[in-house]
Amino acid sequence: MDPSRPLIMGHEASGVVWEVGNAVTSLKKGDRVAIEPGFPCRRCKNCKAGRYNLCPQMTFAADPPYSHGTLRKYYKLPEDFCYKLPDSVDLDEGVLVEPLSVAVHASRLADIKVGQDVVIFGAGTVGALCATVAKAMGARKIISVDVNASRLEFVAGFAATGSYLPIRKDSPEETARNIKNVYALDEGPDVVLEATGAEICIDVGIQLLRRGGTFIQTGLGKSKVQFPIVALSEKEITMKGCFRYGAGDYDLAMHLLESAKVSVRDLITCVFPFEEATSAWERTKSGEGIKTLIRGPL
Amino acid sequence: MDPSRPLIMGHEASGVVWEVGNAVTSLKKGDRVAIEPGFPCRRCKNCKAGRYNLCPQMTFAADPPYSHGTLRKYYKLPEDFCYKLPDSVDLDEGVLVEPLSVAVHASRLADIKVGQDVVIFGAGTVGALCATVAKAMGARKIISVDVNASRLEFVAGFAATGSYLPIRKDSPEETARNIKNVYALDEGPDVVLEATGAEICIDVGIQLLRRGGTFIQTGLGKSKVQFPIVALSEKEITMKGCFRYGAGDYDLAMHLLESAKVSVRDLITCVFPFEEATSAWERTKSGEGIKTLIRGPL
């Protein structure tokens, strides 16, 4: 693609199969599919070792210079990056498989176990989906933290067992202490999923964790932050960076939807026709609702 | 112990068994032993789960308010925290089992594999010992980084396969790039062991790592640092805090010494008699040599 030309946006998408190549066996024209919008080289060490999301030659939608995005009539991708939607999941919900896979990837990296306590920073799409995936994995307490009260309220009704709105004047240490006290997380939670990228959330999250706990960084914010390194050392916390999704994540997301262990329906707060795509972007920018969709003609 | 009273220092120590309790079966008066200077409650969840270094009730030498240190004539501890020295290891070397166990713990947390490339920040006692443990685990390239040229030179002769003296005006990004170029670490090392606690080293270490690499924080410095969180996320780095040593670390340290896979003899650059202990502390403070010992009368 030519970098001087405009970029087609979009990497969360579902669609209907229009045409398949000769070698394709698992899909046919007319199949409704969720789209995994990046495919790897399949040949480098990361690909072969089972971590294709770390492939340096990934072709990812709307990620210049490699590829335009999905917001268009036709999109071509390999057979094994299309996932047939079950009858119970419609095309709108199919769009949400992408952020659901982000949450699945984070939760699998955290290796959440039944009975564990989880605190999630961020109550937007990914944060809310992390809460519901944590629940499906059997988490005990699932506490959502956000500065946006209406999002918090949504997540509390959706999947979290508790929510916390930080007091702005509190230090990270005080916020951590408060969350522990309010939710009786005596030694701290087993897992923190950080889905904001905000410096203060990262700080509070590390302070909060129990000794030997796990911290997953899935949100992206500014490139460098003030970080409580000594707390990480003294508690022997394991912290893992989290990037997109990889082997098995879309499969698990599909299972969670099909089995109704997870529902994404309530996250879709608004749908625009393709012709009004610009309004969709503007609404998203305004922070209203959770997820705004653009629906093309079929 | 009374916090208003002076504290006996010391947590790196070896000695000769003076007396044993009735139930002791593996030790007898006269045995030469290395001392693991902290013992846990054995009953909490961390202890039972195999991570006794995270026990909240650890009794650690010279760590008020629980316990005085080892720098005295008699020191009492449980049988299973004494490790009999083989004939080939003398009492002076036995003192070094403690920092060697720190290096063993860090290297085991990193899970260094044969053929992996390792970069170690810090060329003091722990950094040097990390290099030699990495070598025993089969690491390929072992690059030591420090701002002290004489320490670097020592480690290069001791166990590292290469060394790097950072240029002070370079940014973390530049330093990371230089280390990669000088040592042909194309995609970056598999493992970084950070043994300084210095902000800049932590930053460079994260920048340096290959995608999917592992970062171990064993050094302690200031409590918060500027940290390249986006680089950690995008490369899906695993970062682990590292605190003292735990199950099996002293055992492995003893094996490394007994088998001569590791030698600590050259780290002992100076020995003072007990009466001149103050001079030993002063010399250590001056930064001269690697390890200064205090030898008591036997």
Added chain:
Amino acid sequence: MDPSRPLIMGHEASGVVWEVGNAVTSLKKGDRVAIEPGFPCRRCKNCKAGRYNLCPQMTFAADPPYSHGTLRKYYKLPEDFCYKLPDSVDLDEGVLVEPLSVAVHASRLADIKVGQDVVIFGAGTVGALCATVAKAMGARKIISVDVNASRLEFVAGFAATGSYLPIRKDSPEETARNIKNVYALDEGPDVVLEATGAEICIDVGIQLLRRGGTFIQTGLGKSKVQFPIVALSEKEITMKGCFRYGAGDYDLAMHLLESAKVSVRDLITCVFPFEEATSAWERTKSGEGIKTLIRGPL
């Protein structure tokens, strides 16, 4: 204990605290507790490494020559091997925490993940509890296999999503094929939990598993069996022996009961007063019902 004297039986038990030692802080007279009926030395390598169930000096109830069993008025054990029962769990259910912990241990060794398919051999107490724990961990298909039709029926109503009564004349290969066909386990299940110890079940279980699957052997039968070793190799199956329960298993069992993710009430098919203990043993021997309890006077 004197091996020429009769042995007090019993290792599944709950009770009320009668007296506590001076150092006990978490329990008091009158507390209702589930009993973990074996405690380890806390000092050997296995204990320190977090696998105390492999302690060679375990003192286990009704396991001569170390210890009599729990079927008596007073039983003495360390504080941290007593687990306070929540109000919602009665003393009868408290007895079942022991076999539930066996199932928890097996399921944790298998590391069952949300969305995985699990086949369980044996529909007795442990097999049934494995099914309910697998469900709590998020398993997708949970297929119970047993030759006893009434037990199968019970487990299907209790926690399994499907059940299979093997046809006696079928070879292990045919039985494996049939189970796959009936339950559309295309490549085979991810996990097999073997809770019978029967040669044929072990054989079928290995044949059944998908490539890279996990097999847990928790049942004990005859000491040597015909085993399909080439199938294990070619599919790179991981097979783990499973012995009692260890760190965290009772804790998780308690959580599962308290949260009502697991209920053991329906497993208790008969309760005898202490004076009729003999009848209880006879009923158990007859194979009637699932679990027969002996209730002492309080």
Added chain:
Amino acid sequence: MDPSRPLIMGHEASGVVWEVGNAVTSLKKGDRVAIEPGFPCRRCKNCKAGRYNLCPQMTFAADPPYSHGTLRKYYKLPEDFCYKLPDSVDLDEGVLVEPLSVAVHASRLADIKVGQDVVIFGAGTVGALCATVAKAMGARKIISVDVNASRLEFVAGFAATGSYLPIRKDSPEETARNIKNVYALDEGPDVVLEATGAEICIDVGIQLLRRGGTFIQTGLGKSKVQFPIVALSEKEITMKGCFRYGAGDYDLAMHLLESAKVSVRDLITCVFPFEEATSAWERTKSGEGIKTLIRGPL
């Protein structure tokens, strides 16, 4: 390939690149390479999850109906399954990269750690290479067991620290006890690598292991064997099937050769010209020497 036609044999091979496709960047005509003789579909769940050796659509040399073997003038395979030989490794040694990768795969599955004790059953090519890889990984005691005294002698000189020739009349239990006694393996070895497939070796291996030890089955023999299942359960042994080699195994094999941590030169006991290939097969069948090579004209 036509199954009614003869099969070209061979899957251990090295060669010189004759021609490359347009997209190939890492190889050119004239490069000397070791050949990984099977390539996977790159698209199935096993491939994407990092276990391509479990790909059901593997195209493996001399494995009908998919592919002829390597024993011919030209052999075509994907770029990333060719491994450039360093100058220090000749084409004869390059042939041995295949069995070396089998040993690497087994040793990595075992996750041999520095200081661990390893017993290896079988002193043929794979058994000998397992010994040398175990050594490179830092194993302490490496005991080779075989009924062929001359092979045992070879391995003892090559890489093992001890060897044991079983007494034929001994039971598996006695043989296990003897090996422990002779080599002071008090609680048993940490790892057993079984490279024979013989029933008695598998039995002895399980009996021998310490509690919590790891058993790797790499040898293939008869499809079912008498197996000590209760010993596996009570000691919570982890047993893993081992099939060929996968992601990273050839890379590590190449590193071991290039770094001279492993040398395969001494295993090559005989080389025949291509015209006398039949004699090579006959010599191999006779059991003489370790490895017989067939060298083509270049």
